[in-house]
Amino acid sequence: MDETEARWTADxxxxxxxxAASRTAGARLATRAPWSGAGASHDAVWGLCAGSGSRPYQTAVDLRGPAYACSCPSRKFPCKHALGLLLLWAGDEGAVAAGAVAPEWAEQWLAARREKAEAAATAPEEDEPAPGPSAADAARKRAERRAVRVEGGAAELEQRLTDLLRGGLAGAERAGYQQWDEMAARMVDAQAPGLASRVRTLGAAAAAGGDWPSRMLEETGLLHLLARGYLGRERLPRPLAETVRTRIGFTVDSAEVLAGPRIRGQWLVLAQYDTPDERLTTRRIWLHDTASGRFALLLSFGAAGRAPELTLPVGSVLDAELAYHPAAVPLRAVLGEVFATGTPDRTPPGTSVAAALDAYGTALADDPWLDAFPVVLADVVPLPGQDHWQVADATSAAAAPLTSPTPLWRLASISGGHPVTLFAEATPTGLHPLAAWPPQSPLPLPV
Structure with missing residues (x-):
C-alpha cells in the first residue's frame, strides 16, 4: 500500500x-505550529509536539494496529497528541514528510512492534486444534508481557527525570504534587509498583520543605539508577538483577522461595513492629542467628484495618529453617519448619558504632536502594541532644544519630546512663532503635 492509499480521513x-474531550483537544493540535520533525512511512506516523515542558512530546502511531506511543503523561489512548498528529497527516499532506526515515526513538518502538507481530504470525491460530498451553507456559507469557510493560515504564520515567533535571528542581516544587501522582499512576499502569512508590517519595520530598532539594536530588539519583538497572538487567550479576527486580515490584511466591536452599539455626526474635497505610498493614519481624551472625527479615501483610497473621514473641528463640529471597544483600526470608521454641540464655554479641556503619556502607554498595540494614551495637550509651538523640560508644568517641518519631526516654530508662546492647535499623537518616538489652539481661525490651 502506498502513502496515498494509506492516508486516513479525519472522520x-x-x-x-x-x-469528546480528546476529540476537541486533538483537533486543536491538528496544525503545523506545535509540530516538528513530523514524518510518515507506509505503516507509521511520528512527530514532536511542543508542550508545557522544556522538551517536546515524542509521538508515534503504528498504522497497522493502530497502536500509539507518546511521552506525555496522559492515560488516554490515543492521547490528544496522537490524535492531533493523525489529523494533521490526514488533512495537510505537506505538513508530514511522506516516505521519511523514522528517528531512532520512533524506530525502536516500531521495531519492537514488528517483532511482536512476526512472533504472533508464526504462532498457531487460537482455533487450530493444538494442545493447550501448560500453566508454566501461560505464566511465562504473562511474565514476558509484564517485562515489556515495565521496560516501557522505565524508559518513560528516564525521559521524565531527564526533563526534570534539565528544567531544574525549582520547577518541580512549583508544579506541585499532582505531577508526581500522575507519574506514579503511569508506573502503576506499567505494572512497576516499586517505581511508583519511589516516584511518590519524590513528590513527598518536594512538598516537605526544609532541605528538600538535597533529598529530592538523592531520590532522583536512586530512581534513575533503578530504571537504568532494569533496562540493562541482562548485563547485571544475578544477585543484583534479582534485587533490581524486587525493587521494581516483582514478587516471588513464598512456596517458590521455600523450594530452594534452607538454613537451619537458632533464630532470636529481635523486634516486631507494624507499619499501616490506607491499603494494608505491613509487619516486620527481625531475626538473628548468633552462631552464623545472620539476620533475617520476615514480612507479613494484612488488609487495611486488620493485623497480619504472623506473630512471633520478641525475645523467643526459634529452632527453625529459613529460606532467603534471592538478592545482592540477602535479608528478607520465609519461615519454614519450626522444630522447637525457647528463650535466650545470653545477650547477643554486638559490634561498635564504627563497625556497624562500615557494614551498612558495604551493604549499600551492593544494594543502593536498601532502606533498612540491621545492626546490633554493644556497649553503647543513648544520649539526648538539642536536635536529635544519638548513641555513643562507651569506649570510643564514635557516635551515630538516632531517629525515632517519639522521644527515646524508654531507651534512656533501660540504659540508666550505663552501656547497653542495642538493636537498630541503619537508615539513610540515622539509626532507628527497636530493642535494647538491660545490663546482665538476656531478654530484649522494645524501645
Missing part, C-alpha cells in the same frame, strides 16, 4: 478518540 481519526 476515521476522530472515530479513534476515547471521548
Amino acid at each position: 476515521q481519526v476522530l472515530g479513534l478518540a476515547p471521548d
Whole structure:
C-alpha cells in the first residue's frame, strides 16, 4: 500500500478518540505550529509536539494496529497528541514528510512492534486444534508481557527525570504534587509498583520543605539508577538483577522461595513492629542467628484495618529453617519448619558504632536502594541532644544519630546512663532503635 492509499480521513481519526474531550483537544493540535520533525512511512506516523515542558512530546502511531506511543503523561489512548498528529497527516499532506526515515526513538518502538507481530504470525491460530498451553507456559507469557510493560515504564520515567533535571528542581516544587501522582499512576499502569512508590517519595520530598532539594536530588539519583538497572538487567550479576527486580515490584511466591536452599539455626526474635497505610498493614519481624551472625527479615501483610497473621514473641528463640529471597544483600526470608521454641540464655554479641556503619556502607554498595540494614551495637550509651538523640560508644568517641518519631526516654530508662546492647535499623537518616538489652539481661525490651 502506498502513502496515498494509506492516508486516513479525519472522520476515521476522530472515530479513534476515547471521548469528546480528546476529540476537541486533538483537533486543536491538528496544525503545523506545535509540530516538528513530523514524518510518515507506509505503516507509521511520528512527530514532536511542543508542550508545557522544556522538551517536546515524542509521538508515534503504528498504522497497522493502530497502536500509539507518546511521552506525555496522559492515560488516554490515543492521547490528544496522537490524535492531533493523525489529523494533521490526514488533512495537510505537506505538513508530514511522506516516505521519511523514522528517528531512532520512533524506530525502536516500531521495531519492537514488528517483532511482536512476526512472533504472533508464526504462532498457531487460537482455533487450530493444538494442545493447550501448560500453566508454566501461560505464566511465562504473562511474565514476558509484564517485562515489556515495565521496560516501557522505565524508559518513560528516564525521559521524565531527564526533563526534570534539565528544567531544574525549582520547577518541580512549583508544579506541585499532582505531577508526581500522575507519574506514579503511569508506573502503576506499567505494572512497576516499586517505581511508583519511589516516584511518590519524590513528590513527598518536594512538598516537605526544609532541605528538600538535597533529598529530592538523592531520590532522583536512586530512581534513575533503578530504571537504568532494569533496562540493562541482562548485563547485571544475578544477585543484583534479582534485587533490581524486587525493587521494581516483582514478587516471588513464598512456596517458590521455600523450594530452594534452607538454613537451619537458632533464630532470636529481635523486634516486631507494624507499619499501616490506607491499603494494608505491613509487619516486620527481625531475626538473628548468633552462631552464623545472620539476620533475617520476615514480612507479613494484612488488609487495611486488620493485623497480619504472623506473630512471633520478641525475645523467643526459634529452632527453625529459613529460606532467603534471592538478592545482592540477602535479608528478607520465609519461615519454614519450626522444630522447637525457647528463650535466650545470653545477650547477643554486638559490634561498635564504627563497625556497624562500615557494614551498612558495604551493604549499600551492593544494594543502593536498601532502606533498612540491621545492626546490633554493644556497649553503647543513648544520649539526648538539642536536635536529635544519638548513641555513643562507651569506649570510643564514635557516635551515630538516632531517629525515632517519639522521644527515646524508654531507651534512656533501660540504659540508666550505663552501656547497653542495642538493636537498630541503619537508615539513610540515622539509626532507628527497636530493642535494647538491660545490663546482665538476656531478654530484649522494645524501645
